[in-house]
Amino acid sequence: MIRNLVVKLCILYHFSLAFFSNANGQDVTILNNFNGFEAEGNVTLNWVIKSGSTCNGITIFRSIDGVNFEIIGDIQGVCGNLSQPEPYSFVDMNPVKNAINCYKLELGNYGFSETVKIEIIDIGSSGYQIRPNPIKSSGKIFFTNKLMSTYQITIYNAAGKIVFVSTTEQDFFVVNSADFSSGLYLFDISNLSGNTAITGKIVFR
Numbered sequence: 001m002i003r004n005l006v007v008k009l010c011i012l013y014h015f016s017l018a019f020f021s022n023a024n025g026q027d028v029t030i031l032n033n034f035n036g037f038e039a040e041g042n043v044t045l046n047w048v049i050k051s052g053s054t055c056n057g058i059t060i061f062r063s064i065d066g067v068n069f070e071i072i073g074d075i076q077g078v079c080g081n082l083s084q085p086e087p088y089s090f091v092d093m094n095p096v097k098n099a100i101n102c103y104k105l106e107l108g109n110y111g112f113s114e115t116v117k118i119e120i121i122d123i124g125s126s127g128y129q130i131r132p133n134p135i136k137s138s139g140k141i142f143f144t145n146k147l148m149s150t151y152q153i154t155i156y157n158a159a160g161k162i163v164f165v166s167t168t169e170q171d172f173f174v175v176n177s178a179d180f181s182s183g184l185y186l187f188d189i190s191n192l193s194g195n196t197a198i199t200g201k202i203v204f205r
Helices: none
Strands: 005-008 018-021 027-041 043-049 053-063 071-083 088-090 099-107 114-121 127-131 138-143 151-156 162-168 172-176 183-191 196-204
Touching: 027 099, 027 114, 043 053, 043 071, 043 099, 043 114, 053 088, 071 088, 114 127, 127 196, 138 183, 138 196, 162 172
Parallel strands: none
Antiparallel strands: 005 114, 018 027, 027 043, 043 088, 053 071, 053 099, 099 114, 127 138, 138 172, 151 162, 151 183, 183 196
16 A cells, blocks of 8 residues: 555546547547546546447556656457447556556547646555656655644755745645755655654755
C-alpha cells in the first residue's frame, strides 16, 4: 500500500463526446465520457461507449510524458452494444508515483481517445513531497493533512532568518521562486499549537 498518498487531479479531461476517425477519415462519435480518479493508491478509469457503437477490443495506454505511451491493459473481444450504452472501467494498480500519469484508450479500428491526466503524489517517509523539485517558478509542498486542519509553514534562509510564512487548511503549500533568491532553504510545518510536525529542505532556482 502506498504510504501517506496524496493525489492531485491535474487537468482531468471529462468528455461528453469523444471523436475518432474511421478508415474513410469521417468523424465517428464513440464515447459518451472518459474520466478517472484515484482511490487508495489505484487509478480507476471509467468510460461509456455510445449506444449503437461497437469496436474490436479496447487497449489502455499510460505515459508520464504525454508522448511515449505503454500498454497497461486490454479488454478483448467485441466492445459496445447496439441497443444501449455500455460502461467500462479499468483499474491501474501501479500508477507512477510523484508524476503525472496520462491515460488514453484505443478502441479497435477507431483510433485513440483524448487523454486523462492524473498526478499521483506519494508523501513517503519524509512526511512531505515537493513538486517540482527544485522549484524554478511555482511549486507546491505536499504533506499529510487528512482532517484539513490549519497548518503553518515557516521558511528560513541559510543564516536561519525567517523569510516566508504561510498558512493552509489544505494538504499543500504554494511557493513561488520569485519570492526567494536562488539557493537552499530550510522549512518547518507546524500546527496552530506550535508543534512542529515536519522539517525539510527546499531549493529555489
